[in-house]
Amino acid sequence: MNFSFEVKATDPTGARRGRLTTPHGKVETPFFMPVGTAATVKGLTQSALEDLGAEIILSNTYHLYLRPGHELIHRLGGLHRFMSWPRAILTDSGGFQVFSLSELRKITDEGVRFRSHLDGSEHLLTPEKAVEIQLARGSDIAMVLDECIETPAPRGAAESAVDRTTAWAKRARKQFLKCAAPNTDLPQWQFGIVQGATFADLRRQSARQLVDIDFPGYAVGGLAVGEPHDLTCEMTGVATADLPKEKLRYLMGVGRPEQIADYVALGIDMMDCVLPTRAARHACLYTSEGRVLIKNARYAEDQRPVDPSCSCAICKRYTRAYLRHVFAAGEITAAILGTHHNVHFYLDIMRQIREAIEFGNLAKFSSAIRARYAAGPA
C-alpha cells in the first residue's frame, strides 16, 4: 500500500487532523499546497520550498501540457525528476485553466476543444486525455476533468454541468483504472470533483454521484470564485456532509489567510491557492497582524521585520525598509523575498491549525485570525 490516509484527531468544529502517505513522502493534514504552475513555484527554488517545509505542491496540467509537453516530461522520468522535487505533487486536470485562459473553447460531451493561449494551436482535452497526461507526468494525486462554470450560474447551467462532471468522472475513473491496472501498487491517487455551483441540492447530488464512482479522495470545485464567503462555506459544508469521513477532502483554489480555518472546520483536509505567491509579487505581504502593503511610504524607514512574530528567513534578516526599497525598485529579489515570506506564512498557518485541532481549539484560532485581518493592512 503506497498511498494511505488516516484521520488521527478531530476538533469540536468538525476539523480533522491526519496524515496522507504518498510514494513521495508523508503529508500532514490539513495542508496547503503552494502552486507551481509551470513546474516551478514562481520565485522559489525547490531547495527553498524544502527549507520552508512544503510537503506537497500543486502543478498545473494545462501549462505543462502546452509547454514543454507531458510526453517530454514522461521521457525525462516524470514530473518529480524533471523539476527535481522529491516530495509529493498534485496535478489538476487542466480544465480550470482551459476555461479561464484559453481561447475559443467549445465544450461538448466529448470534452473541451480549445486554442492554446501561447500559440493558438488547437487541442481537445477529454476526461481520458486528462488522465493520460497526469499519469505520464507521474504526479501523486491527479484530478478528474470537470466542467467549471461561471457563478452566479443559472440553475439549468449548473444542473447540466453536474451531469457532465459526473459522466466525465465515470469515464476518467474507468480510464484511470484501465491504465493503472498493470500495477499492483497504484501509481497515483485520482480524485473526483464536486460541482453544483451555489445550489445545495446539486452539490449533494454531485457528491453522492461521485461517491458512487468511488474515488480515494474528493475535491469541491467551482467555489470561492466571487460568491460571498458565507456561501462558499455553506456549499462546502453541504458537499462534505455527503463525502466519506475516511477519505481526503480538497477545497480547490482557496483561500485568504483569515478564511482557511473556516474551511478546515468544515472538514476540509487540503487547499491550494496562488494568493500567497501572486500577492507577494504584488507587494502584499501576509503577517500575523494582517496584510502589509510593503510599498507604502510609511515603511520607508521602518526597521522592523515584516512580521515581528514570524520565524522565516526573510523576517530574521531584512527590515520593512529594505523590502519596501527592493519592491519600489522593481527588483527580482523583491519577488523572491516576498514569496518566501508569504509561503512561510501560509505553511505556518497550517501548522498552527493542525496544532489547534490537536488541542481541540480551532474555533478560537479561527476567530483570532479573522479579527486581526478584519482590521485591514497594518
Add this chain to the structure above:
Amino acid sequence: MNFSFEVKATDPTGARRGRLTTPHGKVETPFFMPVGTAATVKGLTQSALEDLGAEIILSNTYHLYLRPGHELIHRLGGLHRFMSWPRAILTDSGGFQVFSLSELRKITDEGVRFRSHLDGSEHLLTPEKAVEIQLARGSDIAMVLDECIETPAPRGAAESAVDRTTAWAKRARKQFLKCAAPNTDLPQWQFGIVQGATFADLRRQSARQLVDIDFPGYAVGGLAVGEPHDLTCEMTGVATADLPKEKLRYLMGVGRPEQIADYVALGIDMMDCVLPTRAARHACLYTSEGRVLIKNARYAEDQRPVDPSCSCAICKRYTRAYLRHVFAAGEITAAILGTHHNVHFYLDIMRQIREAIEFGNLAKFSSAIRARYAAGPA
C-alpha cells in the same frame, strides 16, 4: 589599522595573489565583485551570495542616490545594515551611470548636472558630493568621481577628461580626508580612477597624477567599452606599470570569462561586471566548456547539468532540460537559477586564478579557458 592589503605571491605573468582586509572581513585577491546595483544582486538573496562565497559586492551610487536616497540609508545605519550584508562593499561614484543613464547631463568643472532617469528631477553631482554620499552609505571602498568619455575619443577630449579627472580626484581626496579626519580609523578606503581613453601617454599621465595625490588603491576606468581586447590589455598594462605595487589595482567593468585571467596577468587585483548576472537573465550560462544558450531547442531533453564539472547547487540539482523549460516559460525562477550558476562560475574562475598564481601557472590557465571559449557555445 582596519584596512590593509598584502601581496602574498606573484606569478611569472605579473599576476599578484594577496589579501585585502576590511572592517567587513577579508577578501582574497584577485577577486571579482558581483554587481548589486540597487542594494541587491538581481536574482540572488544575500544568503545565496554568502553561500556562493562572495566576500565583496559592488553597489551603485547613482541608483541608491535617487532611490531610496543616501540620507535614508545613513539614518538606517548604512548600506551594510540596510541590505543586511555583513561582508565588504565597494561603491562607485555614480559618475558612470550619470553618463550612461541620466538625461540632459551637463559637465562643468564644478561637477555633472543631470536629470534623474526615474522622475526627471535635476541633480548636481560634484566630486565632494560623491564622497559625502559614499561616506553616508558606509561602503568599505569608495570611488572618486571621474569624467567618463565615449571611445574612440578624439585626443583633445581625452586630454581634458584626464585633466578634469585629476582635478576632481584632488577635490575628492581633500573632501574625504576632511570628512574622515575625526576618525582614527579610516571609515573607508577611497580609490582614484585612471582615465586617458586609448592614449598610452595620457594613461601614464593620469596614473602618475593620481599617485601623487596618494590613494590607498587605484582603478583603471573607461576601458572595455567597445575597443578591442588587445587594446584594453595594452592600456591596462600601461596604467598598472605606473601604479605602486603595494596598492590595490581595480579594472572597472570587466570582463568576459576568457578575458579575466589576462587582466589578472597585468597585475589587476579586482574587477566587477554585470555580465554574469545580466547574461543569466538572458539565458546565457557560462560553463567550463564555454557559453550555453540554454533556451536552445537542443537542450529540451538534455538530462545533464548545465556544466557537468560545476559544483554549484544548480548543477547538482537541475538538468539542462528543466532550465531550458523555466527560461522558455519566462519564469522568475529561471533568473534565480541562472544567476546563481553564473555568479558561482565567476567566483570559481577567480578561485582557480588565485590557485594558478600560487602555483605560478596562470598563463597556462589563461590559454586553456580562452581555447574553450573560442569554440563558441556548446
